[in-house]
Amino acid sequence: MSSATATIEEFVNKEYQYGFVTDVETDMIPPGLNEDVVRLISAKKKEPAFLLEWRLKAYRHWLTLTEPTWQQAHYPPIDYQAAIYYAAPKPKKTLGSLDEVDPEILKTFDKLGISLNEQKRLSGVAMDAVVDSVSVATTFSTELAKHGVIFCSFSEAVHKHPDLIEKYLGSVVPYTDNFFAALNSAVFSDGSFCYIPKGVRCPMELSTYFRINSANTGQFERTLIVAEEGAYVSYLEGCTAPMRDENQLHAAVVEIVALGRKSEVKYSTVQNWYPGDKNGKGGIYNFVTKRGKCLGESSKISWTQVETGSAITWKYPSVLLLGDNSIGEFYSVALTNNLQQADTGTKMVHVGKNTRSTIISKGISAGRGQNSYRGLVKIAKQATGARNFSQCDSLLVGDRCGAHTFPYIEVKNTSSQVEHEASTSKIGEDQIFYCNQRGISTQDAVSMIVNGFCKEVFRELPMEFAVEAQKLLGVSLEGSVG
């Protein structure tokens, strides 16, 4: 192994800095899953009958399913009876305002670099903070309400806007969709809900920060975003978890409905769940279903994701393009280091006329990481004039990692255009030496080259997230090449 490689190794082995545990009293139910657990979760959240019914249907359906095994990742079987399906930091009393949030929790978020204190926030980002199974705080709700924007925890939406929940819950990802979506539908505990009324351009970025705190729990949250005609919202999602030796399951569902004409939703994720240690011990299993539906004519849904954490990432943020002239976009950076595995990509399903989609995927494999792009571009018979452009680039750092690409293309309309470009490159010793010869350290050189590789995706991120993502990539790469 060359010394440049050794330095990169060292660089990649930097420790995960969000791995602490917050000591708060937690309301937890015993491990295991059965109908009573589903009922218990629903009862704890005082849910209306329709929701309990829906959960039970999902649970019964889940029982008929078997866990899929087609993904390019290997892990021991998950014991679903060993996990805890509901854990919530115990509130001291009912929360009326942020002042009543447990100071330990506020401290946790401060430590994560996220202030839940509205006054302290300079940037125009409203935040919903979710710890384990429940939302602990939502900022700027009142301010947003002035514009008619609903932004609150999912539980709150269930009580305050049951009609909207009943109408749209499962309308994009039905509980029958897949094994993990069914599981989520049965036991989901909280998440965020967002509704942008007709003609409103949401005045600030909306954001959910997910934090797993308790041990042996699964996190199952749901996010539902609905945009009416001409509405626009940019939504951000971030996540971290403590370092633990056991694997923890995170099976979320995100549904986006671009309902009206010219509605637009931009959804950005910076995923930094605990990836496990350098020997592959511990880490989050991130098995997530994310899908958007462009119903409105000329509506648009754009997914941008930076996936650097998790032991295993398995997700395909997708867009169903139903409205004529609607647009779907997917920009992704997925980095796997050490023993991380990622199988991620998107599905673009063209049904409406003149629908367009763009896919830019950048996979970086370092250490012994395995990175797969898996994507489907489907052009239905009636999708006259549909167009897709896909670009899948892989960057290898070192010689013990792997990059895989599984593009699926199904075209049933002869007037459509589908383009697919792919490349695989390696950070060469020559490139590193060239940088060294100009006074740039190997660590900086790798970081520079990787950031250059991801540029097309980073520029899709909201400004402050882009800076964050670049830093995160640097940290995640530490010790990564081999």
Place this chain on the structure above:
Amino acid sequence: MKQPLLEIKDLRAGVEDKAILKGINLTILPGEVHAVMGPNGSGKSTLASILAGREGYEITSGTVQFLGQDLLAMAPEERARAGVFLAFQYPVEIPGVNSTYFLKAALNEVRKHRGLPELDAIDFLQLVKEKMRLLELKEDLLKRPVNEGFSGGEKKRNEIFQMAVLEPALAILDETDSGLDIDALKIVAEGVNKLKRPDTGQLVITHYQRLLDYIIPDYVHVLHNGRIVRTGGKELALELEEKGYDWLIHPAAAAGV
């Protein structure tokens, strides 16, 4: 006597079991321009690579002092920051990395080493524009990724441009003339000449004499089979141009004619 910029003593090096450099002795004083010439395979580029710290060579004996420091003990980036610059024979492309960003990072590393404050974007741009004129480079080059899609001539000019910005104590030009047409050659040579200062030195490695029409060396060394077989003034280059290398390499055969 002035402290030598570079002092190579009995340098022997090779790859695996193959010896390439078999005892090089070379001293460069501040203000001097040295040319190293020689046929293909004589070890010219190996010498440049070893001075810059490229991996893959085994140094079996000898020492290299750079301004009194043990150069061989330094990491490549430390050598660069201390003032050793290599203009590459084949500059590598770094896709996605903006040229301006790259060069600013490089310059600030050098400045940090010299105890100078980092340059901000405005001062940096000022400096860069000035140096670009020197090499007659188009400004759009700075907006492109490092060396990506550059023509052969642009790559070589870009190397000298970087040298102009970084102002190294010792510049090593590894076959900078190869692949350049005569106009580009003149521009590059003029650039190099303008960068000459009483306190810096240049080591110009070349196969052909023509570069030395424009960069006038104080000394010419002929490298053959890992050894310097002849050292002379600039007239030695002309003699080589006329007679080729054979008379030096096989003196007995040449004398017998």
